[in-house]
Amino acid sequence: MAEIEFRKLAHSYAERPLSPVDYALKEMDFAWQDGGAYALLGPSGCGKTTLLNIISGLLRPSQGRVLYDGRDITALSPAKRNIAQVFQFPVIYDTMTVAQNLAFPLRNRRVPRAETQRRVGELLDMLELQPVADRRAAGLTADQKQKISMGRGLVRDDVAAILFDEPLTVIDPHLKWQLRRKLKEVHERFGHTLVYVTHDQNEALTFADKVVVMFDGEVVQLGTPQELFEAPAHRYVGYFIGSPGMNFLGAHLVSDGIGIDGTEIVLGGHWAAAARQHARSRLAIGIRPEFMGVSATPRDDAVPAKLVSVQDLGNFKLVRARLGPHEVTAKLPEDQPVPTDGAHLVFQPEWTKLYADDRLVA
Amino acid sequence: MRYAFGKIALVFYLLLLMLPIYWLIVTSLQTNAQILGSFDLFPPDPTLANFTRILTDRTWYEGYINSLTYVGLNVVISLSVALPAAYAFSRYKFIGDKHMFFWLLSNRMAPAAVFLLPFFNLYSTVGLFDTHIAVALAHCLFTVPLAVWILEGFMSGVPKEIDETAYIDGYSFPRFFVFIFMPLIKAGIGVTAFFCFMFSWVELLLARTLTSVNAKPIAVTMTRTVGAAGIDWGTLAAAGVLTIVPGAIVIWFVRNYIAKGFALGRV
């Protein structure tokens, strides 16, 4: 178990990177606490697996250092780093039995036989693999195989961290839930540092204490699920987390504040101050559909908009409205009445965010 | 360390592999007097005389044309019958499909020597003896099962939904097969053609038995170099070098697909 720290870490697969485009991973500085459960979330090709492989040592970063508990391990091999990794597709040793598979990492490290047996027995129980312990691993189902892969990661009690690379991709949906629960259970019991790569926001949000959102080789936000929801640090986080994604309205600086493109609406206050600092940037106003108020009657703090559609989705309603050139979505509770002709949109100040060049500024 | 050792071993192996071929080339570039007279690792006075002799002598170069003709015919016949059959095996279940498949493959296990006499009789009876088509048909004995097997592997890799979509879009089977399906497996067709070429090109026992003059393969013509005055080593070596050339050219074209063809484990 260890704290994982990155110092000025960056990686490029090109031999002589010339521009930022050549970097699979842009420079980052982070420290992840010991015993935390971290989810690396992002679309395919955003660099999550690259980062994971750098943590495990399968890949040597082209720049910067990786530290475990303050010790520089950048140059160490995966075996020396003492980490465990579970891959997207189950990796099992075909010719061995289930029990032998689980014992393999210990055998390679010359752990005494009695200790090995004790650990393997414990895991077989915990993963409910006892009935197939002496079966050949080759003939098992995908979820059982993936359990074995996970078991090989968990069998060593001294590992610095356990890394998961989208481990549930090949698992049936109803078993996914079970395995995820098992994983949480294991985490609570042993307190390993866990790093979990996924592109599924539900998986990330339910599994992790902290979610690391990556986009285009960059960590755009590291925070609790709640922080990601309430204050997305990057437009991408706004789109990606939550359903439907955050509303963004392009904006520009005007003399007395920020004007939303194509409308008469002007925002002053702390937004205007922040916007002046980023005068040359591309500005946008962001608000989550959950925080977008809709009123049937005109109000002082509301702006009139044209109603486009209302969708009743059972426990909530989705209202789409047109505000100048923008289409805006609001998510209303089931019991709130919905206007039938015109809608008046209420931008609640504490949930209205300003983004400059895709980044949260106010 | 281990890595370096592996590389050295590989280079050493490849050198040993190429040495006999190199020696054949060296021999082909010398006159008989030079070959028998002195022993040199490099031809001291390389000459193309042996090659000129072969390429200007009709009986020699006709052997080439014969060989290439029956090999080409074989590739065409094998592919045209194997393509629909492989499609059937990869897409449909039908009565006796498994037995058919294994029966086809078992032909690959028949020693050519077993067929010498019956082939000779059969082709003589139907008047095909000493024709290119006879050799091509005889070689189909082992190239067709092989072609069906390799193609079936490639076709199984194409999702069935593609066929269904095409039929829904109103394609007839032949049109779908030629214009949609075949382009999808063109790598597979290339690999198959390569293996048909290979097995037909290297086989001689049947080719020799089924021909006498008109369709005599080049590799058989080579035996002419054994004359009363002993063996004409230079010409023999030059002819040998020339038989390697078509193979080498074909490999060069399919080099990126070879591993893939083998990857299906179907040779």
Next chain:
Amino acid sequence: MNKTENNKAWFLVLPVVILVAFSAVIPLMTVVNYSVQDIFGPGQRFFVGDEWFRETLRDPRLHEAFLRQLLFTGTILAIQIPLGIAIALTLPTKGWGVSACLVLLALPLLMPWNVVGTIWLIFARTDIGLAGWSLAQLGIDFNFTGDPLHAWITVVVMDVWHWTPLVVLLCYSGLRAIPDAFYQAAQVDGAGAWAVFRYIQLPKLTGVLTIAVLLRFMDSFMIYTEPFVLTGGGPGNSTTFLSQFLATAAVGRFDIGPAAAFSIIYFLFILLFSWLFYTAITRISTGTR
């Protein structure tokens, strides 16, 4: 893939059936026909039942040829399979070296079989061949046309030269089919090079190795042209293998009846052995424990 039941598919298979029937079934039936008759000439044939079979099976020359064949096949398998795996492990996995190696490896496989014989005929001669000459320089009295042991060694070396690349290519493709994750997992699990080979590479190669052994078994059991060119089956009969024996009987001596009987036994033996081997391997690799 789910296959649809459709007996019309037979029409697609029909061309193959006709073709193979013409080039395999009719000849085989002829062979069966010959094997039970004594033929003196056109119109002069007598039914002799299983006489040719019994005679063939009692023939001591055949027994010798059969034992030689087994020894030869065993020897080349014992060399080619391990050597092929070893070379495949050293092949590069990326870069221009891949194509270069594959092309070089495939070269011997694309040579007409009698050219293979010819190459070694030249290469192994002490007067004009590099290998023979080198051995002679080392003081070894090498003579593959006179000494049975030397002839044997030459034929085995030639076959290893000719066919090991096939095993290499098969193993190489098998190795390339192993996903990277297996190597990465092994690295994380702290497995050494031997453990990687023993528990990942070798088990994953079972499929291609089965095919490699089957192919090499079948083809070496049918070997004819190369030793025929190189040694002509001699000296004496020391390199006369089964196909050569058969060809001599059928074409050389025109003992059509016994040759046909022998053909059938020969073919059935290869079929039987291949089937046994195949079932054994598949049973081992799919069985539990």
